[in-house]
Amino acid sequence: MSDDKASKLSSTRREVTSTEQPQREDLLKAREYLDLAEVMFVALNSDGIVVFANRKCCEVVGYDHDEVIGKDWFKTFLPKRFRKETYDVFRSLMKGKIEPVEYFENPVLTKDGEEQIIAWHNTVTKNSKGRIDGILSSGEDITESKKAERALQESEQRYKELIHMLPQGVAIADLNEVVSLVNKEMCNILG
Numbered sequence: 800m801s802d803d804k805a806s807k808l809s810s811t812r813r814e815v816t817s818t819e820q821p822q823r824e825d826l827l828k829a830r831e832y833l834d835l836a837e838v839m840f841v842a843l844n845s846d847g848i849v850v851f852a853n854r855k856c857c858e859v860v861g862y863d864h865d866e867v868i869g870k871d872w873f874k875t876f877l878p879k880r881f882r883k884e885t886y887d888v889f890r891s892l893m894k895g896k897i898e899p900v901e902y903f904e905n906p907v908l909t910k911d912g913e914e915q916i917i918a919w920h921n922t923v924t925k926n927s928k929g930r931i932d933g934i935l936s937s938g939e940d941i942t943e944s945k946k947a948e949r950a951l952q953e954s955e956q957r958y959k960e961l962i963h964m965l966p967q968g969v970a971i972a973d974l975n976e977v978v979s980l981v982n983k984e985m986c987n988i989l990g
Contacts (some may be wrong), residue, residue: 804967806952809908817918820988824884830851830853833853833975834853834854834855834955835938836853836940837855838855838937838938838939838941839852839853839855839856839859839936839937839938839939840852840853840856840935840936840937841853841856841872841936842890842924842933842935842936843934843936844873844932844933845893845931845932845933846871846929847871847872847873847886847889848870848871848872849868849869849871849872850866850868850933850954851868851932851935852864852868852895852981855902856938858936859909859911859915859917859940860907860908860909860910860915861909861910861911862910866910867886873885873889875908876907876908877905877907877908881905881906885905889934892923892931892934892936893931893933893934894931895931897976899921899922899934900921901920901921902918902919902920903918903919903921904916904917904918904919904933904941905917905919907938911971914942915938915940915942916941916942916945917938917939917940917941918938918939919936919937919938919940920937920939921934921935921936922934922935922936923935936964946948959980962980962982963983965983965984966984966987967984968984968987968988968989969981969982969984969985970983970985
């Protein structure tokens with residue numbers, strides 16, 4: 800290679816390196832910010848492969864960062880019963896056939912086989928040509944609140960069943976005298 804060509808090649812390498820350095824620094828800073836968040840952040844490419852996951856995402860799924868990056872999200876982190884339907888929606892989204900759903904809930908599968916219920920917010924990502932090339936999602940683990948909600952509903956159901964079994968007439972009303980529950984015996988009493 801001539802000295803002139805070697806000099807141009809070296810100059811081109813320096814230019815690429817000088818433009819890549821600020822981008823790398825920006826990426827590292829963004830990663831630091833997202834690792835502080837107490838919500839999950841995960842980015843998938845158009846094939847459903849994890850290209851970014853923050854600390855909280857790794858914590859929820861129970862994997863180290865290196866075990867998450869490069870994995871097929873659908874095969875690794877979704878319970879089997881949801882994989883096909885969710886992947887089909889993802890494919891339609893990547894093809895631009897449907898708009899992203901702003902909010903939805905679905906379980907993720909942890910490393911130890913447990914399921915955590917996640918409330919997701921999503922947006923598609925686009926390349927420099929404006930074509931959809933992936934999805935960025937933030938998720939909040941709502942497993943415990945869903946369990947509490949279910950326990951409350953079960954408790955309310957038992958309460959209603961007990962009221963209906965009482966031999967006395969019972970009617971429950973709020974402060975505006977709107978009746979929310981009446982048992983059979985009260986109906987008999989009132990005719």
